[in-house]
Amino acid sequence: MAQAVAGAQPYIPARARADVARKVIVYLALLVIALLFAIPFLWSIATSFKTIPDSVNVSLIPHPWTTSAWRSIWHDYSFPTYIKNSVFLAVVVTACNMFLGGLGGYAFARLHFWGRELLFLAVLGTLMVPDQLRLIPVFVMLTNWGLIQTFKGYILINLVTATNLFFMRQYFLTIPKDFEEAAKLDGAGYFKTFWRVMLPLALPAIAALAILQFQGTWNDFFWPLIIFGQGNPHLYTVQLGLAELRFTYSTLWPEIMAGSVIAILPILAIFLAFQRFFVSGVVSSGVKG
Amino acid sequence: MTSAATTAPVSRRDSLFGARLREAGWGYAFVLVPMAVFGLFFIYPFGYAIYISFFHWGILGKQGGTIWFHNYDLLWKDPIFHIAIKNTLEYTAGVLPLEMAVGLVMAIVVNQNIRAKNFWRAAFYFPSLASSVAITTIALYLGASDGLINHALGTTTPWFSTAGTVTWAIVVLNAWTTSGTVMLFYLAALQSIPTDVYEAAAVDNTGTWRTFWKITFPLLRPAHFFVMVVFGIGALKVFDQQFIASGGTGGPNNATQTAVLYIYREAFQAFDFGIAAAAGVVVFVIIFALTLVQRLTVGRQEPL
Numbered sequence: 001m002a003q004a005v006a007g008a009q010p011y012i013p014a015r016a017r018a019d020v021a022r023k024v025i026v027y028l029a030l031l032v033i034a035l036l037f038a039i040p041f042l043w044s045i046a047t048s049f050k051t052i053p054d055s056v057n058v059s060l061i062p063h064p065w066t067t068s069a070w071r072s073i074w075h076d077y078s079f080p081t082y083i084k085n086s087v088f089l090a091v092v093v094t095a096c097n098m099f100l101g102g103l104g105g106y107a108f109a110r111l112h113f114w115g116r117e118l119l120f121l122a123v124l125g126t127l128m129v130p131d132q133l134r135l136i137p138v139f140v141m142l143t144n145w146g147l148i149q150t151f152k153g154y155i156l157i158n159l160v161t162a163t164n165l166f167f168m169r170q171y172f173l174t175i176p177k178d179f180e181e182a183a184k185l186d187g188a189g190y191f192k193t194f195w196r197v198m199l200p201l202a203l204p205a206i207a208a209l210a211i212l213q214f215q216g217t218w219n220d221f222f223w224p225l226i227i228f229g230q231g232n233p234h235l236y237t238v239q240l241g242l243a244e245l246r247f248t249y250s251t252l253w254p255e256i257m258a259g260s261v262i263a264i265l266p267i268l269a270i271f272l273a274f275q276r277f278f279v280s281g282v283v284s285s286g287v288k289g
Numbered sequence: 290m291t292s293a294a295t296t297a298p299v300s301r302r303d304s305l306f307g308a309r310l311r312e313a314g315w316g317y318a319f320v321l322v323p324m325a326v327f328g329l330f331f332i333y334p335f336g337y338a339i340y341i342s343f344f345h346w347g348i349l350g351k352q353g354g355t356i357w358f359h360n361y362d363l364l365w366k367d368p369i370f371h372i373a374i375k376n377t378l379e380y381t382a383g384v385l386p387l388e389m390a391v392g393l394v395m396a397i398v399v400n401q402n403i404r405a406k407n408f409w410r411a412a413f414y415f416p417s418l419a420s421s422v423a424i425t426t427i428a429l430y431l432g433a434s435d436g437l438i439n440h441a442l443g444t445t446t447p448w449f450s451t452a453g454t455v456t457w458a459i460v461v462l463n464a465w466t467t468s469g470t471v472m473l474f475y476l477a478a479l480q481s482i483p484t485d486v487y488e489a490a491a492v493d494n495t496g497t498w499r500t501f502w503k504i505t506f507p508l509l510r511p512a513h514f515f516v517m518v519v520f521g522i523g524a525l526k527v528f529d530q531q532f533i534a535s536g537g538t539g540g541p542n543n544a545t546q547t548a549v550l551y552i553y554r555e556a557f558q559a560f561d562f563g564i565a566a567a568a569g570v571v572v573f574v575i576i577f578a579l580t581l582v583q584r585l586t587v588g589r590q591e592p593l
Contacts, residue, residue, distance in 0.1 A: 022497070026401045030409055033395060036465070037412055043437060044427045056435045104323035112309070113316030119324060126331035131526060132549055133573040136341055136556055136566040137334035140350075157330045160323045190315035219420045221529050222549075230557070239422040246426050247536045253430055260423035267418050275411050278418065 041264070048258035055253040069254030073245070077255065079262060081234060082241035089151060089224075089237065090217040093158045097213045098206055100160035105168025106194050110180065120169075126162040131222065139226055149235065154227050158217065164209050171205035172198065208277040215267050215278075238263050342567035348560045360567035370568065372543045373551035374575070376456060380547070381524040383460040384467075389516055391464055392471025393509075397501075399472070400479050410476070414469035421466070425533040428462045449534045452544040459530045459545075467523075471516055478512035479505070518583055525576055528553070548572045 047055050048069050050062040057063075073079045107113075108120050138157060139148070147153030179201060183193045199206065221239045228235040236244065242259040249255065271278060342360050344351040364370050399409045416424065431437045432448035439445050448458040482505065490500045531545035532553075539546040539554060548568070555565035 018497070022401075026398055026403060029394070029398050030403065033398070034409070034412055037416060039437075040424075040427050040431060043431065044423075047430065058437060058440045100323050100326075103319045107316045107319035111312055111316035111319065113313035116316065119320060122324070122332065123327060126327045128577075129331045129335050130522070130573055130576055132552060132576075133338050133569040134331065134334045135549075135552060136562050136569055137337035138330055139556065140337070140341065140346075140562060141329075141334070157326075159326045162327060162331075165323055190312070190319075194319075215418055219418075219422075221420075221422050221532075225532075226553075226557075239420055242420075242422050242426060243533055246429070246533065256426055257430065260420075260426050263420040263423035267420070268415070271411070271415060271418055275407070278414070 044257040044260050047253055048255075048261055050254050052252065052254060055257075066254075069258045073255050073258050073262070077241070077245055077259075078233065078236075079238070079241060079259065082236050082238045083262065085151075085235060086218055086237040086239070089154060090214050092151075092155055093217045094210050094213045096155065096159045097161065097164045098210055101164035101168045101209060102199055102202065102206060103194065104160065104165045105170075106172050106198055108165070109169045109172035110177075110198075111190070123162050123165060135226065142227065148227060149230070149232050150227075151235070154223060157223070161213075164213065167209060168202065168205055171202050175201050204277070207274070211270060211274050211277050214270065218267060219263075338566045338569050341562055342570050344563050346562040346566070348562075351563075356563075360563045361571070363564060364567055364571060369539075369543060369546060370551055373539075373546040373548050374572075376544070376546055377525055377527065377548045380456055380460060380527055381521060383457065384463050384524050385517065385521055387460060387464040388468045388471050388520060389513070391468035392516070393475050395468060395472040396475035396479055397505075400476060410472075413472055416466040417470040419466070421529040422533055424466055425462070425530045428458070428530075429534060432458060450541060452542040455531075455534060455541075455544045459527070459534065462530060463524075463527070467520065471520065474516055475509065475512055478509050482508050514583075518580060521583065522576055522580065525572070525579075548575075 042060060046060045046062060049065055049067065050057075051064065051066055051068070054063055104123075108116065108123070142148050142153045142157070145153075147156065175198065179197050180193055183197045188196065219239065220237075221243070224237045224240050225243075228237070229240060233241075233244070238259075242256070242263050245252070245259050246256050341351075343355050343357055345353055345356060395413050399406060399413065403409070429449050433439070434445045434447040438448065446454060448454050486504055486508070487500065490504055495503070526549055527547050528549040531539070531547050531550050535541075535545040537550075537554075537558075539550055549572075552565045552568045552572070555561050555568060
């Protein structure tokens with residue numbers, strides 16, 4: 001766009017000057033925004049290597065440099081357990097969403113059955129039911145079924161989301177029908193067609209779903225707090241453990257910052273590796289937890 | 290196909306019906322588990338929440354008979370609930386314009402002809418993806434009375450534990466984290482504007498500033514509406530930041546009470562599920578009404 005505007009007026013010096021000014025403003029803006037975005041992260045990493053008295057000093061360089069906060073959250077504050085729990089829940093919930101979201105999305109996109117449109121309307125309707133309203137009834141139901149304070153309870157209510165199913169359906173709608181017809185001629189059944197033909201074709205969508213769901217479950221604080229939060233630390237996720245650490249030792253900044261880095265780091269790694277999936281997934285599904 | 294139909298018309302129709310039945314059967318099988326999850330944990334709770342709100346409902350379930358709207362009456366008379374709603378609306382009214390403005394500016398900046406475009410986009414988007422608990426604890430650290438922000442400003446205000454500042458501190462914090470996602474939506478919208486409208490503006494010698502306000506901004510209307518609805522509803526759910534900042538108490542002086550925190554506290558600290566469910570219903574009605582108003586005013590022509 002900038003090129004188009006500049007290209008239309010190449011010989012007018014005032015324009016050229018304006019363009020230079022514009023470039024300067026743009027790069028200045030970039031720099032300021034980037035600094036605002038980077039400083040908090042750098043600050044937390046630096047602090048995690050500081051001593052407590054040093055943690056109130058304004059300096060990015062720890063003095064003295066120490067790994068005691070890291071050792072302490074590892075050995076004294078059960079972070080290995082929290083990490084294990086978070087990874088377990090995120091992996092299981094993501095796998096369930098990939099499979100069930102794909103399966104349901106495929107059925108709504110391609111298979112014909114009576115009442116399909118009505119059922120799909122119900123799927124979209126779930127997007128209108130906010131967590132504020134669901135919280136109490138879902139908690140009461142899980143309590144009645146003995147699923148409070150269990151991973152099972154958390155996984156059950158997160159087996160598949162309407163957003164993921166909708167996202168997969170939209171993707172399946174864009175795949176030409178020829179592939180399925182070819183599979184049908186080869187005598188493949190419906191499940192085999194889905195599993196062997198359609199799912200591999202939907203790989204970009206499945207990958208975006210997986211990454212966003214993993215991120216969402218890893219970061220989830222609200223539902224783990226509701227389901228595991230009533231004093232059962234061996235079920236805590238990283239987010240719950242970090243909140244607990246902050247509540248109990250409010251000025252143990254090096255340890256708290258080390259915990260924050262642990263809470264952020266896996267998502268940063270996944271983000272750096274799969275950046276384009278994040279961007280495409282967010283824009284096309286249009287929802288961020 | 291036709292030859293098969295003429296040679297064996299009856300069995301063909303039978304098998305056609307059989308095939309449709311089989312397809313429908315597989316269709317139901319494929320959507321069974323998802324529909325069960327949605328039915329049990331979204332649609333049924335909708336009615337169940339209203340049911341619970343009509344009872345005295347404690348940790349052991351309902352006590353006594355229907356009390357109908359008594360819980361709603363209690364809510365209406367509870368000043369803390371009013372504060373929670375007021376705080377939530379205030380927060381939303383503060384954060385929404387800010388994240389839209391910052392998101393739009395960032396989208397325009399990264400949409401320019403700059404080096405390492407993808408790097409900048411990624412860098413600005415990342416805070417949206419990072420854990421809200423971690424981001425909030427980092428913010429508490431930076432905003433503490435002896436933290437970086439106070440060092441920079443030469444003040445000693447603990448921004449997140451002072452009643453008068455905490456809402457606005459959380460507004461700034463959440464605008465900072467979510468504007469990266471807003472940027473992505475604006476970026477997609479900016480890129481879908483055809484370039485010839487800009488070429489026409491350039492030929493007419495329209496200035497950059499005027500081009501933006503007269504052409505770009507109005508053409509972004511669907512994006513404005515979308516962001517307003519999605520992020521507006523998101524803002525009304527605010528909970529994590531206030532919970533972390535106050536240690537789950539809603540203090541100081543109820544400044545961090547939000548609608549969701551109120552529901553949480555009624556249920557898990559006061560063990561009054563009836564009132565908590567009633568509060569959930571009221572919040573749902575507010576969200577629904579606001580979405581409707583927004584759709585009728587700003588987004589009249591936009592199907593969503």
